[in-house]
Amino acid sequence: MLDVTLVPCLSDNYAYLLRDPATGECAVVDPSEAEPVLAALAAMQLRPTMVLNTHHHHDHVGGNEALAAAFPGLRVIAHASDQGRVPAQTGAVADGDRVALGGTSLRVLHVPGHTLGAVTYASDDAAFTGDTLFLGGCGRLFEGDAAMMYASLQRIAEALDPATRVFCGHEYTANNLRFIAALEPDNAAVRDALADAERLRADDRPTVPKSLRDELRLNPFLRCDDPAVEAAVGVSGDPVAVFAALRARRNNW
Ligand SMILES: [Fe+2]
Known part of the structure; x- marks a missing residue:
């Protein structure tokens, strides 16, 4: 390793x-x-x-x-x-x-x-x-x-x-998870990950690294074909359009 x-x-x-x-x-x-x-x-x-x-x-x-x-x-x-x-x-x-x-x-x-x-x-x-x-x-x-x-x-x-x-490149995890939790309030896995990240940061410990497997499950920018993400941004059928809407939401959050 x-x-x-x-x-x-x-x-x-x-x-x-x-x-x-x-x-x-x-x-x-x-x-x-x-x-x-x-x-x-x-x-x-x-x-x-x-x-x-x-x-x-x-x-x-x-x-x-x-x-x-x-x-x-x-x-x-x-x-x-x-x-x-x-x-x-x-x-x-x-x-x-x-x-x-x-x-x-x-x-x-x-x-x-x-x-x-x-x-x-x-x-x-x-x-x-x-x-x-x-x-x-x-x-x-x-x-x-x-x-x-x-x-x-x-x-x-x-x-x-x-x-x-x-x-x-950056320790942005807790804030990113807060955004996802606001986007998908019913997503229990995101809530758990946010609690973990906040606990680590409170102890001044890094949230990095995490597995790609976790990202595929949690990160909405990797789930642009997920109906839950489509519903959250109000765009469906075109993952690039979903991605663009998601990125715009994050920019303005
Ligand atoms: Fe950069």
Whole structure:
């Protein structure tokens, strides 16, 4: 199993330290800022060989340059279309590429919508979804449209094993679940998940990760063909139209 350490950054971001269990090779996903990431690496006596960026937004790449300076030879990987937008980028990936971290193979899924160059990195048992798939939600459509984001979320849902642990870019889970609970007041599974998330947050503990299986059951953006979600937004028959209505509701919530 890929070893993953959460590093809280800024107000509600997570960077992740990945360690391949066979070789100990280490990578950093989305260093929002350098300081907490460098502190976590030092505490664990890890020296990363690469940074994996899910997209170009500053709260995901803000620590790239300081990490590149601290670790000469560090590879900084992001989607090919993000070259020029990701600081210190050295490598470009495209959909279907594989990135090796020691004995762990990470698959690249190009998932445009939040941004046009958004990618998800996925091993056999962990996926780093950035601001595309959140627990209980999805990212805003800054550069893509509803059809594009819907297709990207479906791609993640279909490409990954349901047991995959989902590590997303932000701690938004409790608020996302409050939105779903308002949308579907009769959904007991959502109420239970909200209570769990609120308990964790009250103890200042992360809600991340959760399994893709849980997301398929709870996250309405992955259930745009579910009659309960269709009824809640008052649109049916076209999952992209349901998705667009749901995203608009969430934006205005
Ligand atoms: Fe973002």
